[in-house]
Amino acid sequence: MGEPLKVGVVGIGTISKAYFEHMAKLSNVKVVAAADLDVARAKSAADQYSVRALTPDELYADDDVDAVLNLTIPAAHASVALAALNAGKHVYGEKPLAATRQEARPLLEVAKQAGLRIGCAPDTVLGTGTQTARVLLDRGDIGVPTAATAFFVSPGPEPWHPDPEFYYKPGGGPLLDMGPYYLSSLVNLLGPVARVTGRVGRARQERTVGSGPKQGTTFTVEVDTHITGVLEHESGVLTTVVTSFDVWGAKLPRIEVYGSEGSLSVPDPNTFAGEVAVLSAGSKEWTVAPVSGGYADSGRGFGLGDMARAIQNGTSHRANGDLAFHVLDVMESLLESGAKGGAPVEVESTVERPEAVPEGATPDVA
Template identity: 45%
Template sequence: MDKVGIGIIGLGNISAAYLKASKDFLVLDIRAVADMNPAAAKARADEFGLKAVDLDAIFTDPSIDIILNLTIPKAHVEVGLRAIEAGKHVYSEKPLGIVFAEGKKLVEAAKAKNLRVGSAPDTFLGGSHQTSRRLVDEGALGQLVGGTAYFMCPGHERWHPNPAFYYEAGGGPMLDMGPYYITDLVNLLGPVAKVSGFGTKLRDTRTITSKDRNGEIIPVHVPTHVSGTLVFHNGAVVQVTMSFDVAGHKHVPLEIYGTEASLIVPDPNHFGGQIQLLEKGGEWTDIATDMPYAEGNYRSIGLADMAHAILEGRPHRCNGDLALHVLEVMEAFETSSMSGRVIDITTPAERPAQLGSSLVNGKLA
């Protein structure tokens, strides 16, 4: 099999998940890793048997085709633009950027150079979400009416070793968790047309309770409870709430409603989970997942699909247009909250092609 050279920048918390999952995808050849903290790069390289280099070297290495950008959100666009300038494709952790205008600049710069931008999340490619997509496409729900999307928790300072960035510009529950939910909703329902929303910041500080920094006080600069409504181009209306302020709740992560049936979609932060379908007049029934990548953590599948797409000359699924659309939608919640207006979404986006079995066992079927 032809391989695509990968260079990783940013060796923080999420990098281990990518490095473990990448072993399932034979198309990915990780050539080098780098971080602003050389010690962090060396430690992760030693852990996975890789080569650590300095940041400049990873951009100039001719064997690297795609820069995998795992830096913190406020650095995503800066690093992405540098990769494009160096003639590399770039695949970023979510979100694409923290400001829509900057994310648009990245996508346009890549198109001008005939390079590709990819972005997490790729969890919508998991088996449970692709099975849910198939049910929608087959008309099992009838005419699509709407849905709900909920993520609510007390905040990431409970467990994350360095949680301060979640409460700085570019953080908050919408930019952190919203990409999973909104991307999956676009996968299921198509692009968003309008957004109305409200956001609140009820506390100015947070107290870290995770082990290493327990008791440290950090400031809060962003809304920590965001709620609103998405209107999709197909007419469906979905209620959304993302919060770091809630002790607990009983809502399931995603529900999709149609005239003939309702669908419970598993947590979009995971690849698998139990699907349930309620047909009109019936009862909730468990639906078996019949697509691959439902068992396990495959955080690299979007990157692998992008690598295959480069080799095959086809569109990749976790593409820049999709990520930019999701970023515009998320920013629209704050714009709507501050202005009191319903916000029209300007970016076009297409539902990514269903995955099917094209990457089963990490190679083309």
């Protein structure tokens, strides 16, 4: 193995702690710098994790940084990624790839022209949960997949998040916030999506912050907060999907896949592990499947480790920009269909299913 990929982190928010802690487990990446528009945040992270504190512009220009980990808010994903790419850095970012396809396309074009890599969360799909489910599907444990369901419902992040307003601005909402976990898992399991039909709604025009210094303050909702629809995969599988910030509680599966010879229960795609269960045709009992694929004991940043290994080996990385763009394309297409009253919308992009993660693999080898 060569030298670790030297990483600079831009955006020291709530999720950055998980990245710092899990990337410390990886031998092929090394965090060397932290930057934020809030200088105090960058300095605090630098002190805690023994890295240098820089401004974003200083980080882009730093010759000791090979790749930028973009953990900014969704509205800034595209501008930060483009600045890093233009400075000759590889980029790995939080989801979504950008707020819109229009913002995302130039990122892929610039990266391709410069010979740089783009990676994008979620990398939860590289863990043992989704990857074990993929093994079972690919070997035919439930026969031929014909349909699936995917549900994410919640009352929204404002009861617990101290600064939730960005979730309700363009680039936010339940679909763009949580949809990437579900759609990335579905594409890994069932392949790309060709067409969508969607409907959208918005239960409230204002929300109230429920914790932290801003508790009790209200803000305006600028995006739809309940999106439901049908995804038509290129394989012919039909997936029913619901994402919502308007539901106080529900007893629903996260993801289930239905086949000619049985059903498959997939764990929460916002986690790296979890039980995968199978119900075979004619049986009344679900059986928990043994782990048979995925990065074990993984966490945020393992997708960056996977990308670092691919850069060193000249191979493809799994949580890649093309997959993130296709997921964004599907989500925007759903919103467009909803705005048109449910008229079907063709998804312009397609993507190859990423390579499966074999059992026992580690990001610096697999």
